[in-house]
Amino acid sequence: MREKIxxxxxxxxxxxxxxxLIYSQTDLGARTAxxxxxxxxxxxxxxxxxxxxxxxxT
Amino acid sequence: MRLGWFIQKxxxxxxxxxxxxxxSLPLPxxxxxxxxxxxxxxxxxxxxxxxAIVSPEYNHGYSGLLKxxxxxxxxxxxxKAVGIIGVSAGPFGGTRAIQDLLPVMRELGLxxxxxxxxxxxVQGVFDxxxxxxxxxxxxxxxxxxxxxxxxxxxxxxxxxxxxxE
Numbered sequence: 001m002r003e004k005i006x007x008x009x010x011x012x013x014x015x016x017x018x019x020x021l022i023y024s025q026t027d028l029g030a031r032t033a034x035x036x037x038x039x040x041x042x043x044x045x046x047x048x049x050x051x052x053x054x055x056x057x058t
Numbered sequence: 059m060r061l062g063w064f065i066q067k068x069x070x071x072x073x074x075x076x077x078x079x080x081x082s083l084p085l086p087x088x089x090x091x092x093x094x095x096x097x098x099x100x101x102x103x104x105x106x107x108x109x110a111i112v113s114p115e116y117n118h119g120y121s122g123l124l125k126x127x128x129x130x131x132x133x134x135x136x137x138k139a140v141g142i143i144g145v146s147a148g149p150f151g152g153t154r155a156i157q158d159l160l161p162v163m164r165e166l167g168l169x170x171x172x173x174x175x176x177x178x179x180v181q182g183v184f185d186x187x188x189x190x191x192x193x194x195x196x197x198x199x200x201x202x203x204x205x206x207x208x209x210x211x212x213x214x215x216x217x218x219x220x221x222x223e
Contacts, residue, residue, distance in 0.1 A: 045218035
């Protein structure tokens with residue numbers, strides 16, 4: 001079961017609503033197949049804040 | 059160059075906030091992406107339910123500075139609404155810039171509305187104080203804003219209440 005994120009701003013349980021491919025940009029212009037990962041996007045239903053974290057297993 | 063208004067989150071009536079002039083944002087040019095994120099700009103994007111991007115057309119495309127600013131955030135944009143307003147000194151009203159921006163919006167997680175606004179021959183559309191001279195634009199602007207607000211409200215409900223799984 002996916003662990004919920006608690007909003008760091010107001011303490012409410014956040015809603016997980018998207019998975020997004022993220023291309024790492026640590027080096028300008030250096031992007032390889034190894035630099036892509038999947039990220040979870042969560043939004044707080046109380047204050048609207050967005051948070052993200054790497055998907056489990058990626 | 060203006061990024062546009064953004065809609066402040068509020069319980070009830072959408073609230074328009076002042077334009078963000080991206081030329082005034084203190085973003086470095088020796089790096090790119092979220093590594094150069096500006097806290098103030100990020101906070102505004104986080105609070106926003108929608109963006110209205112006012113974009114000029116430079117050399118048949120959108121401005122590199124606009125892309126540089128937009129790239130500095132990502133999670134702040136996911137599942138939010140965006141509408142694009144094109145501006146040009148010529149007759150096409152920034153149509154090429156708008157078309158070129160659509161796949162960028164998609165990759166940033168923003169949801170495009172199907173109305174655009176095009177200000178062509180812009181030097182005759184506003185007076186020196188920014189007042190709209192061409193009243194024929196009002197109907198188009200009204201449809202654009204109504205659709206943008208509808209999409210903003212709908213996506214906000216989805217972000218806060220509809221889980222992905």
